[in-house]
Amino acid sequence: MALVMVxxxxxxxxxxxIxxxxxxxxxxxKLQGGIFxxxxxxxxxEWMANDTKRVCYMKATQGGVSEVEILRSTHGLIFKKYKQGVLVFFPTSDDVGDFSKSRWNPLILANPEYIGRYVRAGSTTGKGKGTDTTFLKKIGDGFLYLRGARLSQSLDGSEKVSSKISSIPVDRCVFDEVxxxxxxxIDKALGxxxxxxxxxxxxISNPTLPDFGIDKIFKKSDQRHLFRKCECGELTCAELSFPECVKIRPDGxxxxxxxxxxxxxxFADSEWVPAERDNTGYMRGYRxxxxSSIYNDPAEILEQYNNPPxxxxDIVRLRLGLPYVATEDKLSKDRVYECCGPYMMPTSSMSQCAMGxxxxxxxxxxxxxxTGRDRYDILKTIRLSKWEDIHDIARSFNVKFAVIDIRPYEDEARxxxxxxxxxxxxxxxNDSSPTSPVFNADGIVKVNRTEILDATHRLIIEQTVxxxxxxxxxxxxVQQLCNTAKVLETNKRxxxxxxxxxxxxxxxxHYRHALNYFYLAASKIGIARSNQRPRQKQAINENTKM
Incomplete structure (x- = not known):
């Protein structure tokens, strides 16, 4: 009310x-599609009027989110809200070039009086070449930095830095396709x-996987959905009511x-309603x-959902704005628990063991x-902080072969x-060329990351462990085994x-990768004889006493 009076x-x-x-x-x-x-x-x-410190958009395509945030950033630079500048991130430098040429530059050229005249020549030091470039623009007294989100090599094997953002002070960070x-x-940029x-x-992002990227961020927000008010007084959200909310006219x-x-x-009477109001102070989130677009026929979306071409x-992520993973590409807890037997974890073993x-x-x-050609029994899962404790437990379980992650502490591992x-x-x-595991004479085993994860995925699905x-x-x-998902990635170059x-x-x-390393190590030991494994019977007897 006070703002209205002002x-x-x-x-x-x-x-x-303001x-x-x-x-x-x-x-x-003027935008590419006409006057705003x-x-x-x-x-x-509500997007344009938002004044919170944090906002996220989990979206389908063609909703105009990027244009809204372009305008908000430009407006803030022109009217000195962002005195230091705005940093906009895209996945790659190629994406920066495409976006700058197709969105930012046309916006500047189409609006010479209200945007173009604020784009100034000069450099960050006041000398040298102009700054109206693909990656840097001076708007008003602040700078617009456009960067690709690729990290440079690691320093000391543990921390990765990006030299392109190391000395940039800004007031606003926009992560497009997070x-x-x-x-x-992202962590470096926020600094x-x-x-x-x-x-x-x-x-901002089209969602990909559940509990990843924008979906994980959205869950920390107040999770707003667009509700429409009917003449009868009922509120309906298409996103939350799909597919039942889609009705078909006689013409199809x-x-x-x-x-x-x-x-x-x-949409005449519609509003964004938060599902988690307690989170509004931290972040507004929009799905x-x-x-919710008049340019898309709900019947067509429903048809593609029922019969995806x-x-x-693609239908769930790009049209419905939801994350998606096929059941065959991610383990479920129920599936992993099906591999559990009746015995408790033993404290030692007489048979030869492998360790990851x-x-x-x-x-x-x-x-x-x-226990067989491609069958395994997991005896122990444990988290330890000291290397000497790993030595002790390896001795207790008669470990004969181990595979250990070489990074991030290579010197300690060696x-x-x-x-x-x-x-x-x-x-x-190895993330590139497919290859079977190669155990080198220098004590290094190299394996394709996707292939070894596929292999341990099959152990669970086929219940051979x-x-x-x-x-x-x-x-x-079990939870950590389920914290990886397989996706198809495309290299645009x-x-x-x-x-x-x-x-x-x-x-x-971490446990998923430890299982990978165990699987590699187990390939180098013999098959345990049943008379070497009394611990199952002992564990069952102990359970009976409880």
Missing amino acids: LKNMNYDDIAM DAGFWAIYRKI SFKNHEYQK DFMDEAV RMAHSENKEEVY TGYIGCNKCGKEVG WSQL HGLG VDVGKMKHIVIGER RFQKAELYKIFLCEY KLPRRSAELDVF NNTSIYRYREVGSSGD
């Missing part, structure tokens, strides 16, 4: 200085706002029907789908034995490798596609 006492020029949406309409800002307007884009009103960015780049009074964060076209009375509901994933170790500040260890009496190889993943009975530690193991596994969720995937 605006009533201001002229249009003054209002345009309200990006009003400025875009008042100045008739909220007509047929009513859902964008699902295709390294999380480390560029340490001296800012504003510190605005914007996350579709519309969104009221959840209560079934009548068509439009938008093509069901090129796989369901994923290295971090906390080491994740998987120990087990080979010292441990040299000190132990059993055979140890350090593992290097047995796990101990459920326990608190096994629950952690050479137009090639390759399957890769991505980490999803927030609890890590």
